[in-house]
Amino acid sequence: MATVSIIRSSCLYGSVNLTLSKIILDDFLFVVIFITMNDNPRVCKICKMPESLTEFSPERRTCRKCVSKINYQRLRSNPAKRKSFETYQKQWEHDNNDARSKYDLKWRRNNFERLLLYSARARAKKYNVECSLTLGDIIIPDVCPVFKTPIKKDLVNSNNSPSLDRMVPAKGYTKENTHVISCRANIIKNCGTRAEHEMIVSYMKENGC
Numbered sequence: 001m002a003t004v005s006i007i008r009s010s011c012l013y014g015s016v017n018l019t020l021s022k023i024i025l026d027d028f029l030f031v032v033i034f035i036t037m038n039d040n041p042r043v044c045k046i047c048k049m050p051e052s053l054t055e056f057s058p059e060r061r062t063c064r065k066c067v068s069k070i071n072y073q074r075l076r077s078n079p080a081k082r083k084s085f086e087t088y089q090k091q092w093e094h095d096n097n098d099a100r101s102k103y104d105l106k107w108r109r110n111n112f113e114r115l116l117l118y119s120a121r122a123r124a125k126k127y128n129v130e131c132s133l134t135l136g137d138i139i140i141p142d143v144c145p146v147f148k149t150p151i152k153k154d155l156v157n158s159n160n161s162p163s164l165d166r167m168v169p170a171k172g173y174t175k176e177n178t179h180v181i182s183c184r185a186n187i188i189k190n191c192g193t194r195a196e197h198e199m200i201v202s203y204m205k206e207n208g209c
């Protein structure tokens with residue numbers, strides 16, 4: 001007489017649901033893995049917003065944004081814990097320089113728009129100009145609209161890295177007034193006014209440069 005026992009365990013990774021079934025039939029063990037996609041949004045138990053499953057850590061009912069908010073508030077409210085966390089973080093960065101650089105590079109490649117937005121907000125505050133940009137307003141082109149050179153997200157402040165240009169500086173960082181151009185184009189543009197640039201061009205042409 002055959003004896004059958006089934007052990008099933010299931011877990012959710014982003015929008016992928018993995019079900020592992022171990023079937024023991026007499027003395028033989030069969031392992032069956034079911035992979036199913038689940039694209040239904042899940043409602044976060046804190047902010048009550050329906051989010052796609054990729055916005056949740058596996059098996060959590062709280063979205064990533066709320067989790068990071070909670071962790072941040074916990075650290076803020078406990079100075080001793082914050083200090084020890086910062087010390088640990090500094091030590092880790094010191095001991096894992098390569099890993100840190102790799103992580104930074106990966107983050108920059110995936111989040112350069114965010115980096116541009118945060119630095120625009122800081123500059124707007126510094127120069128007391130408007131900044132109404134949102135993340136969706138920043139679209140990094142493949143080539144610089146001025147020099148037609150490829151724009152690279154690998155480095156910060158290199159000639160070919162992306163930068164936000166305020167067409168009219170006094171109008172601040174609004175969607176209409178902001179373009180993404182290469183850092184080099186931005187630096188050269190900011191060195192003078194349009195009239196000055198035109199005078200430089202005529203001077204260069206007159207002298208056969």
Ligand SMILES: [Zn+2]
Nearest residue numbers: 044047063066
């Ligand atoms: Zn949430």
